[in-house]
Amino acid sequence: MVKVNILDHPLIQHKLTQIRQKDTSTTQFRQMINEIGGLMVYEITRDLPLEQIEIETPVAKTKANVIAGKKMVVVPILRAGLGMVDGILQMIPSARIGHIGIFRDEETLQPVEYFAKFPEELDQRDIFIVDPMLATGGSAIAAINSIKQRGAKNIKLVCLVGAPEGVKAINEAHPDVTVYLASLDEKLNEKGYIVPGLGDAGDRIFGTK
Ligand code: PRP
Ligand code: URA
Secondary structure (H helix, E strand, O other), X not given: OOOOEEOOOHXXXXXXXXXXXXXXXXXXXXXXXXXXXXXXXXXXXXXXXXEEEEEEOOOOEEEEEEEOOOOOEEEEEEOHHHHHHHHHHHHOOOOEEOEEEEEXXXXXXXXXXXXXXXXXOHHHOEEEEEOOEEOOOHHHHHHHHHHHHOOOOEEEEEEEEEOHHHHHHHHHHOOOOEEEEEEEOOEEOOOOOEEOOOOOHHHHHHOOO
């Protein structure tokens, strides 16, 4: 059995159905993938710890809640993960952004890292790795390995659509990483695409082929 959290908020599910459709335009796909990213992170951050600080309103001094600890880090897996970042920043404008460039060799399906740049003090921060697609899990495992090597301890993986094969691979390689999806789909096909999925997320966001 795979260990995964499915975010079934009606707004997330409705928008996911829109972007799955093959005739959805690049403009709409781009907009909705951002909106879903923001809604997912809104749900996931529900339990963040708070601390009280002293503030002064126009009327009186008081104590009020703010999020405790260092700024969170959002790490999109390039390219397609970039499509979720603006939507997430609308929810958490002060988040830091790390980048990791990984593509999947289309023949071997093996991940290849080509870029990595992260904020400092990763060991003290909550980290959200974001990528619309979790297929074999190879790209996400490579990203998690790379970030852990730089000290990260508290990692969440946030994807829109996942295959059972990919979730199982993450659960086995990184049991400490919580996986969040908007949908756990049926399977991978012989080309490593998620079925029913939504096709090639990077190409649909950036209008490439
Ligand atoms: C896609 C997707 C994931 C990866 C998932 O990226 O955005 O990063 O494939 O597949 P996996 O779980 O089998 O590794 P792709 O390699 O197409 O690169 P792109 O984002 O540059 O389009
Ligand atoms: N990457 C994608 O963009 N889509 C899939 O279905 C699988 C991997």
